[in-house]
Amino acid sequence: MALLEMKHVTKRFGSVVANDDVSFSVERGEVHALLGENGAGKSTLMNILYGMYSQSEGEIFFNDEKIRISNPQKAIEAGIGMVHQHFMLINALTVIENVVLGYKGNKPVLDLKAAAEEFSKLAARYEMEIDPWEMIENLSVGQQQRVEILKALYRDAELLILDEPTAVLTPNEVENLHKMMVKLTSENKSVIFISHKMLEIMDMCDRCTVLRQGKVVAEGLPISEIESIDLLAELMVGKGVELVAEKPLATPGEPILSVKNLSYTDPQGIQRLKNISFDVRAGEIVGICGVDGNGQSELIRCITGLISKKEGTITICGADCSHASAREILNHSVAHIPEDRHKMGMIGKMTLTENSTLTHFCMPFFSKNGFMKWKRVDNYCSNICEKYNVKTPGTKETIEHLSGGNQQKLVVGRELSENPKLIIAVHPCRGLDVGATNFIQRCLIEARDKGAAVLMVSTELYEVMDMSDQIMPMFEGQIMGIIPQQEATREELGKLMSGVKDEKLQPA
Amino acid sequence: MLIGAFAGVVGSYLTGSVWGGLLVAIVSTVLFAAIFAYFTVTIKADQTVIGTAMNILAVGLTTTINRAMFGSSTVTQIDTFDNIAIPVLSKIPVIGPAFFSHAFPVYLAFILVPIFGFVLFRMNIGLKIRAVGENPRAADTMGIKVNFIRFMTVLFSGLMAGIAGAYLSMGKMSFFTENMTSGVGFMALAAVVFGNYKPAGIMWASIIFGASTALMYRLQAMNIGVSNYFLLMLPYVITIIALCGFRRRSNQPAASTVPYIKE
Incomplete structure (x- = not known):
């Protein structure tokens, strides 16, 4: 049985239908890509899963249990972690303060030292070392992303949602992220990878689900069966598109x-x-x-x-x-x-x-x-x-x-x-x-x-x-x-x- | 504070005890803060507008009720805070009476500085409070009830303002006069900015502002030939200079005064 199953999820904002009868499932230990243009409904769907919105219709099953995720706290408790496209970190606080913020196991008086030790161990396990006492505002974007990921893992997330994680990274950092995802899946954790970059998806994911205008146009397509990215592009945009802008040679002047x-x-x-x-x-x-x-x-x-x-x-x-x-x-x-x-x-x-x-x-x-x-x-x-x-x-x-x-x-x-x-x-x-x-x-x-x-x-x-x-x-x-x-x-x-x-x- | 000052006098007058007065003061200001919190946190109205309106309301409300209850004369004697002299320390010449012989709220203020420091920076609840002030959206994603915490902090600030007001009318004075706070609440706001949003810093800022007020009274008493009105300006002028001149990197919470609207 799949780790996550979303069945017939529909979300309306007023008269606008952002997700229209969307169904898809994520297996344990896989990286599942969610692909679609801006406004295709990827983020809405994930925000429903993370309890930021509630769906108008449809059901969510997690770990074989039907769950109702009415707020992020419920999602976190169920074992779902999300790294938002715009990081949800508090710049004026330290790394470890951000990590323990809102953590259920916190005592009234915080023991940040113990938490920092635990955090460092976790970071070392995924080869994502970071100084727990540094202020968020002094970290690079790539480092901030690590904090976000570790924050979710600190809460024992089994399913990690990464919303356009590579948009802000260097090629080198993307490589590290890839390694970390491999490590996660080897521990039987699952990742939902949201992106509109097709090459990355071909590179890093196991299966993909494509959304177009709020609807699923391809569900759980195994990446290995996709022959060229033109196919993905066509699914996503709906018509044959030129990916590379054609241009004649330059004739530079003054x-x-x-x-x-x-x-x-x-x-x-x-x-x-x-x-x-x-x-x-x-x-x-x-x-x-x-x-x-x-x-x-x-x-x-x-x-x-x-x-x-x-x-x-x-x-x-x-x-x-x-x-x-x-x-x-x-x-x-x-x-x-x-x-x-x-x-x-x-x-x-x-x-x-x-x-x-x-x-x-x-x-x-x-x-x-x-x-x-x-x-x-x-x-x-x-x-x-x-x-x-x-x-x-x-x-x-x-x-x-x-x-x-x-x-x-x-x-x-x-x-x-x-x-x-x-x-x-x-x-x-x-x-x-x-x-x-x-x-x-x-x-x-x-x-x-x-x-x-x-x-x-x-x-x-x-x-x-x-x-x-x-x-x-x-x-x-x-x-x-x-x-x-x-x-x-x-x-x-x-x-x-x-x-x-x-x-x-x-x-x- | 004005509400607290007035309610304190009323409470003390009615119950015959300063503690009764304090209780009435706190209850009134917390209720008043609840109105503010309802408008700013729940309905998400602009804090400046609501704050200004409620300040004007407080002046009018206290003045009206004061006149209705006591006429235009000041109140007859009421119970006030007694000065508590700390044994031994208060016997030290000069600084003894100056530092160690004060009413209960004064000691309370100093005791609360390290306590608040501890709560804000070492405790779970403090982390949440700082988080909802810095980035409520991020706090929300971590499952924190943003509006609940914001509401509660406003109520708590109402509680503190109640004590402050009660001390004004029942500690420093023993009666209520119309608009007797004359803007010291705004100086408290200035002290928060000048103290860089940290309890100890705010304490030092308050001491500086307090000292400037004391200086004003001394200069008035010495009759140095400067118009009284200029001397009365002194604490406020010092406040402005302090705010302009000593501005370091501000720790102002990023989402301070910004209502949190969930998408």
Whole structure:
């Protein structure tokens, strides 16, 4: 009998059906992938299993017993642990405090030392050593994920739900996670692995269940029987999709962006950028790969004028922009697709129309003598929505009600519609599903072919390798090399991203 | 606090005992806190708005009931907290009377500092309290009843405010005057920020603010030729300077004042 069985689970939010008659089961000791696009209902289903939501209809059997999971406490008691996509850790507390938080076995006065010892033993068993007394906020994302996993194992979880666990990891960390999952399954524990990355699923999972628009389109498909990932893609999206953006060879022209000897030390005294120099030429895409937090954000903030206290020179279209303000830089026909659309790219509580003019509002076309010409803006916004395929009830909708993919398409549309000479795209496809990712990648390549210089930052190695003409791995604030796309291999880039310098390569 | 101060006087007046007064004060403020908790935790209204409204309500309510009960004259004699002199220590010249001869709530305040430190940082319940203030969603996923704990902490703060108010009207004074707290509750809030959200820090902050008030009284008594009104400002000015000048890395709980709305 299976460890977990979900039978005919339906979940409605008002009139929206998020899960429609979903059934699937997980055996003991297997890694079961749950695959689907954003909004396919994966997270909803798992939140039902973990007691964050309750299902409208359907039954859940765990360990051969029918259970009703009305809150996370019940799920934990039953032996279900979940690692959420956005970690549920408390930054201001230590690792061990996070681990014992809410633990049933706690005495009124906590014995953190004993707990830390037990925790360290557990960590050693899964080769995931971590200092129990460190504050969460001082840990890397990969380490935080370990804490989350160990937190669940500390509670004797038999079934571990990992919600898009690899989205934030380096190739090396993914490898470690894989090892840990093998260890878990060898102890007869089970893992539900949620992802929309098909290659990983082929690599790490035993069976997979595919969801599309809230419905199961394939249940418990053994991975060994899947011949190619195109099949998975088709199941997931429903039609044949091109996975790799096709692009002709670049024909680079004049340098549009030149960065020379750029260094930056943050207010805490940590040197974030170390003597960085590179050019981005018209008609080429330069991709920066690397693990989050190795200076990519700082580099982009320096180039876009959001950081002013820096050393070195930045030239855009021949003009010295080393000390220019963000507005002056944008006026050099620069488009910026920022790394976090919620914080920088858009204003959630404003309408699509208002958002569509955030970068162009001071152009005479849109405003005169301090008065906005809303009709023109509205037209402009409708055009973007049409051209960039933004699905929305109307331009007067507040943007926060749109899905992430549609939000990002509006941001991209806004930035690309004025034919910029330099496009700075940071994680342009982060968190987007296959369809939207593909669309945005094609937009960027199209812009390149029209002669724009594109500087792209991404943590997805595949994306950087597919899209870029030149690839620059970053590690601890340094450019580790500049490699033409044709010569780049995943292994080599992975090494450079983790700081191992290859002798053959010319330093940047 | 204002409610506590007033209710303390009423209670002491009616029961003839300071302890009766204290009990009435605590019950009233806890009830008042329950209203606040209902609005902010249960209904998830904005804390600043509700807090401001309830402050204004407290001033009006106490003033109205005070006038209805006692007319415009101050109350006749009521039982108050006696100063408890600690044997031996209070006999030390100069510092003896200054440090070791106070009413019960003063000692209580100092005793509670290490106790709260222990509860917050060493006990299970303290961990939960800190968790729901930092990241309620994370706490929720670990099976903690976020709103229950938040509700209870608000009630507890009501209890403490009740004691504070009662001390104001039955320890320092022996009567209630309209709006007698004159904003010291807000200074308590400032002390929490200045003390960086840690019991011992808050104690030191409170001592600094208290000292500035004492300084004000001394300067007034010395008649140094500065307008009284400027001297009255002193504790508040010092509070503002303290808050601006000595701001270190803040330990402010990330989800403080943010209502927790479950999806």
